[in-house]
Amino acid sequence: MAEPTRTDVLIVGAGPVGLFAVFQLGLFDMRCHLVDILDRPGGQCAELYPEKPIYDIPGYPMISAQGLVDRLMEQIAPFTPGFTFNRMVTALERLEDGGFRVTTDENEVFEARVVVIAAGGGSFQPKRPPIPGIEAYEGGSVFYSVRRMEAFRGEKVLIVGGGDSALDWTLNLQPVAESVTLVHRRPEFRAAPDSVNKMYALQEMKQLEFLVGQVTGLHGGDGKLTAATVKGPDGEVEVPCTRLLPFFGLTMKLGPVADWGLNLHENLIPVDTEKFETSEPGIFAIGDINWYPGKLKLILSGFHEAALMAQAAKRIVSPGERIVFQYTTSSTSLQKKLGVA
């Protein structure tokens, strides 16, 4: 097993609430490490609506979602948090000393005194397209990402989608695969125009095939795909294929959080409203993922929850230490931590 990374607080999720928790915990000298399934901080703000305006952040009549994330990153920079991106936390177990061991899907291990679940609507995972029977081929012939291009060498690859992932992999796998067919429901693409032009050029040279339509059925057996039915404007065609790569964007799923032995309430984690602690002492849940009477899924509610959680977390990380309530405006000790005094 890999040498664990030790930290005071392990935060699951680097959305706005997870980021602000770093600030509140940092004021109490707790070191934080964040793990997120996306490749950058910001959670839904970064993934779903970076350019959209938010109107209910106190002090900002209007701020874009990405703008808010950028400001939060700036605000927590003095506390130099650790980040691990592109990873899903898969396992959470309590250690004998009362702390926690957290493991990711790539087997990185973290040990922390406190775990804060700030996972929002859950982890972003690739959307499964509504093709009947697709589950049976997953892992063998159907993949939602390309980890190793070699796995596609000599295969008949069918790629579905119209964004950058679909176009990039169409172009990247074309020289490797026996054949590549791209299917999209319309001739316009969301992908970079340059990739689209390259794809059409390869189609012109008969190096790949592009079909307008939707995949409606899969054929094969024993988890091995042999063909797919594509329904287009001129009817149905059967396309021979041994690999299917659907790129239908991301959706949010609670994921492994459900297996950590916490009480759940309609896929949310119930917490108390004094400490925002879960049914397991030392594990807190803040932001959209928690539930309590009167809960509102607002970023500002998550910020409040982070502040109260930090007080309780401090008692666990530094037992017996007196917690002094201070204002950043007037406390020189807090200002030193922020690097402004």
Add this chain to the structure above:
Amino acid sequence: MTKLTFVAFDGTRFEVDAENGSTVMENAIRNAVPGIEAECGGACACATCHVYVDEAWTGVVGEPEAMEEDMLDFAYEVRPNSRLSCQIKVRDELDGLVVSVPERQG
């Protein structure tokens, strides 16, 4: 007030009074129309408020803009009369509008 009718996948009809300026999606959520999820809350970022506009109304409702058309790529069983209901603003001309909810959201 503008009257809207939602037809759920099982055929149940929901007739609601909608305020002009609100979105068709908001009215579905307020009236708990089954099958409209609106995961992203109306930011045109998720394609889970997909509806089919009744054929008689497609001309009045109009075509999706480019961003919505892009997002429709993620919806389930997209048809020529598909729209994301968060992108349809209620106005006087839509009085009587009928939209149907698909079998599932993407």
